[in-house]
Amino acid sequence: MTKDQCFYLGHIVSKFSFKGELQIKLDTDEPGLYQNLESIFVDYRNKLIPFFIEKSNLQKSNLLRVKLEEVDEEADADDLLKRDVYLPLSQLPKLGENQFYYHEIIDYRAVDETHGEIGSIKFVNDQTMQALFFIDFNGKEIIIPVNDRFIQKVDKEEKTIYFKTPEGLIDMYLED
Structure with a gap:
């Protein structure tokens, strides 16, 4: 998967716990559409790396708290901080006639x-x-x-x- 096949969803802004949970600041007008994702792509050293989501929870209006598979320790979470998050273009919600991305x-x-x-x-x-x-x-x-x-x-x-x-x-x- 490459960036031109994806859209920018948000940015990992902080850790939530000592068990590897992260908070993603979503860049969307409708954050609720993304609270039940199965996976995300993280821009890690200029490569999009897939991560499966064990659980997620929408915090405040645009912060998505996620627990990613195989990110179980604080050090693992630290390595993902400040990284951009993407989804495939196929997951963009459909828009109305005069709307566009x-x-x-x-x-x-x-x-x-x-x-x-x-x-x-x-x-x-x-x-x-x-x-x-x-x-x-x-x-x-x-x-x-x-x-x-x-x-x-x-x-x-x-x-x-x-x-x-x-x-x-x-x-x-x-x-x-």
Whole structure:
């Protein structure tokens, strides 16, 4: 299993007990979907290593407490701290018509109601307070906030997202 066949689920943030239990901070809007997992992949020295889950319990809103098979001591748990956790893409929940996962819209065409086609989506930065679409328009970069008010339609068949952006937003990127 490679990272491009998986999605990022979260990060191992702490130990829970002296018996190898760990807490994973889930990066999801719906943590309850992941409380009964059978297994996870842990990024260990740039390789995804599968671990089977003996038991899990959702703590607070987005902390998943897990007991992994063969992680029975504090030293074993220490070795897994601060590592990223992944699941296969096949385990992503299905989305509604106008919903999307950031990884699936890369290279989608971006069409604005006023400006027409404004390029293709190169990536989505979700590491900021506001997630942002980064769009390449003939070598110029256009940045549009990921905001439901700006997205008119997501056409997955045509691989196109239709935008209605605020007046002047796109113009400021097209000016020399």
